[in-house]
Amino acid sequence: MGIQGIGASVARKEDRRFITGAGRYTDDMVVPGMMHAVFVRSPHAHATLGKIDSAEAEDMPGVIAVLTGEQLKADEIGNLICGWAISSKDGAPMNMGEWSPLAVGKVRYVGDAVAVVVAETRAQARDAAEAVMVDYDELPVVVDALEALKEGAPQVHDNAPGNLIFDWEIGEKAATEQALAGAAHVTKMQIRNNRLVPNAMEPRAALAKYDRAEDHFTLWTTSQNPHVARLVLSAFYNVAPENKLRVIAPDVGGGFGSKIYIYPEEIVCLWASKRTGVPVKWVAERTESFLTDAHGRDHLTEVEMGFDANNRIVGLKVDTIANLGAYMSLFSSAVPTYLYATLLSGQYVIPAIHANVRTVYTNTAPVDAYRGAGRPEATYLLERMMETAARELGVSPAELRRMNFIREYPYQTPVIMCYDAGDYEASLDAAMKAADWDGFPARRAEAEARGKLRGIGMSCYIEACGIAPSAAVGALGAGVGLWESAEVRVNAVGTVEVMTGSHSHGQGHETTFAQLVSDRLGLPLDQVNIVHGDTDKVQMGMGTYGSRSGAVGMSAIAKALDKVETKAKKIAAHLLEADEGDIVIEDGHCKVAGTDKQVPWFQVALAAYTAHNLPDGMEPGLKEGAFYDPSNFTFPAGCYICEVEVDPETGKTDVVQFVASDDFGNIINPLIVEGQVHGGLAQGIGQALLEDTAYDASGQLLTASYMDYAMPRAADLPSFNVGTTVTPCPSNPLGIKGCGEAGAIGSPPALINAVTDAIGVRDLTMPASPRRVWEALQAKA
Amino acid sequence: MYETTYHRPASVEEAAALLAANPDAKLLAGGQTLVPTMKQRLAAPSDLVDLRHIAALRGISSEGGRIIIGAATPHAEVAGDATLRAACPGLADLAAHIGDPHVRYMGTLGGSIANNDPAADYPSAMLALGATIHTSKRDIGADDFFTGMFETALDEDEIIIAVSFAPPERAAYAKFPNPASLYAMTGVFVTKGSAGVRVAVTGAGSDGVFRQAEMEAALSADFSPAALDGITVSPEGLLEDLHASAAYRASLIKTMARRAVAAA
């Protein structure tokens, strides 16, 4: 590998180990004396927990312990918490119910952990788990958020009357209502954003080892943010203080948000390891993943958008009910509020916006951030509205969007966000050109001749990445700061190790982060190693989610590199007897600009460590750290155009063309960016076309396996037509915006707009399954 | 999975003896249904008697004007066999669209029809082809073999050896897959041969695979898609689930039947 810097399409360094089966995941970790945990889970969605009889289970072969919530409480292990405090509009704090890692008193959803069995083998633990006798006294169940708010609905938590967690608002209510009252046209819709199961390829897992000699814990776990896990485990769950707890997140096979949170199982494994004196490993089975991984989305919204006589948007009124499930997961409160309603201006000038959001407890799995987290919900709402409004107003959907675009920056929206840069028209034009928008009528006619209904739909999305100045999110209720850290360690021979607080679980950081170093220091890529995912190796960091690792994580590395370069230049100037200001770093050398005087990089590094000949007073070594706190969110935006063909006889929708035109700011590695877009589009198309999470009235998850939960497969996807336009981000040193979630954010409305165009209906609930589309066609006929 | 004892008999007789000696034993073919069921602890056979290493159960041949397919022949072999492709391409195509490559290399025809999943593909072909199921005890006609959802005429200790059928003049299968599992949400196999026209429907009936008499009559008079235009399929007795209502399945039966006739 040579010098491959910013902008090079380098194949991912990490893929060699992944595609040869040499990756090391939590379940690959084996430590001496390790035993296996299996959880006893509630088969009921809501019940009073009676006696737990584990006598028979305890006597079974290989079993060393059966532990319950009572014992956990006796050991003073804390309850799980939601780390973002949101108050209702009347100032009341959110009504957070208790979530014990092992249930105490009550179970509140199917899959709620009731006890844990530890045994020599996983099979023994499973056998014994079946033998644990639990008395349940079943209670009435509520699974739907709208039902949960109705009077007389079953109560999920006593301290959340009417199941209401908070009733929150943003924007100007009176101004919005006034704008709508005076509007020439108002488009109204009811829009559901379907609940999704994250389905990471690697199920969640934890291996906890308590070292009695050192009174110290090690936890290997499937985490997107091991330091945050350690912080929360020590600060709130009372498992161990931070200095006595090492958290390692090794290779992680996909997260999509679902591995941000701390779940009961990690806490219980740590606690059980100390109690039993053996290392304890738990690996979720796929059914457990379906039942207990934090789900995504699940919004129901009433929305109104007003236009003046010139088709300019005058106001937007949103009333959303968000189903948070049975317990408040770690960031669940932020997703339907600050990650959602703050994006409701979209790409448009909307003078007045008001959004009201009620979050609700139900007897279903907890809901939290899932790829996009709030922004897909906002985008779906707006872009379904724009398309529908265009149809009602009789104008081209492209032109309606174009005439309402924001064109001047910075642009302060009525909902907190201040957009720093963008060019939405450039994305729109590029997408329409790539999609041959004007040729659509001919394609539709040709499809019609084949008996197919062809439709086209677009979506102009904006999203917010790299959450954001720590002080700002703190003021909004976040329990953590959202900066990132880096340490650049130049070794004595000039090779480089970068410790990053970001965590890679599919993003390719080991490649892109190395490209930045390669670019700056002129070193071959294989002389740079990226170290992440271990609290003993890496200084405090905040982890990877919200497409933040480029904009925030790499900015921290850039900042640390600045410091390394400054010191290296001082050393080189000293060695070359030149002026520090004349030194440039290029091609693996420190050079005196404009001369042929140079010293190889490795000699500068060596000089730093031999310390035989350093400038007066300089400390030895070449290693610098930095913490980077962004000055703003970043705002990726773009335009997606989808074309579908519907078989009117069966209702089956084929996505026949999908164009993505994204503005991610500057791009480090086009190959990886394209891959991220492909993955995001697959997930967004999955949501819009295939994926749905269904509970029956008794709270049983009907879609708890791949027999009933439809994931997108290669055959469901067209060959994507992906391109980018660039407005560099002014808010960080690299000009990066972030690309990890855009595909999942922008694609669902484009697809549903295309399907509704094809079949000529106004409303269609996701996913556009064959059944739903067929039924919509029947209803129309 | 609960503990079980694995056996690898070399002959059908040996397999039958193992079954007889172990009342809680089960035959194992490709394991594509049985093993997942065991992993979910929904089945707990004391013994597994593996049929995949009995040479006599595997392979496709043509004898006395009939096609014979061994019970332990995997779907991939059925899909790729030249004799079968020539004699009844519809059946080869059906096999080519079962599950995914892993499933097709492991799963077997015998296992599929013994299991008689209401959404499985093969039962419709056997019924429409008027196939004979040859077992360790007797020969059973397809009309008598499939007796209901997950039910067959097989005795507990009876082993399917092979199936045979006379190649039809025309035959084709049209499948509308369940979007999640890709099993048949509705599949229709039509044949026209010496025994007349037969239309078998899978994936849709709450009693498993069935023949559609009205369509058979219409197609006997005129074997063309248009012959089905006047027929209304009743949703009565059809499956209802998350993915399809009975009314939707009724509509799919007609659509798939027309497509199968067009392809035959």
Ligand SMILES: Cc1cc2nc3c(=O)[nH]c(=O)nc-3n(C[C@H](O)[C@H](O)[C@H](O)COP(=O)(O)OP(=O)(O)OC[C@H]3O[C@@H](n4cnc5c(N)ncnc54)[C@H](O)[C@@H]3O)c2cc1C
């Ligand atoms: C992911 C996946 C997708 C699938 N998709 C489809 C699909 O699209 N369409 C479809 O039709 N099927 C599908 N299947 C099922 C597949 O075709 C299986 O191969 C089939 O259902 C069972 O065959 P098997 O050889 O695996 O039998 P096994 O699982 O080994 O056995 C099934 C049952 O049959 C019995 N049995 C097996 N052989 C005999 C015999 N010779 N005599 C008597 N009893 C016997 C066994 O005792 C057991 O009870 C799918 C399976 C999977 C895992």
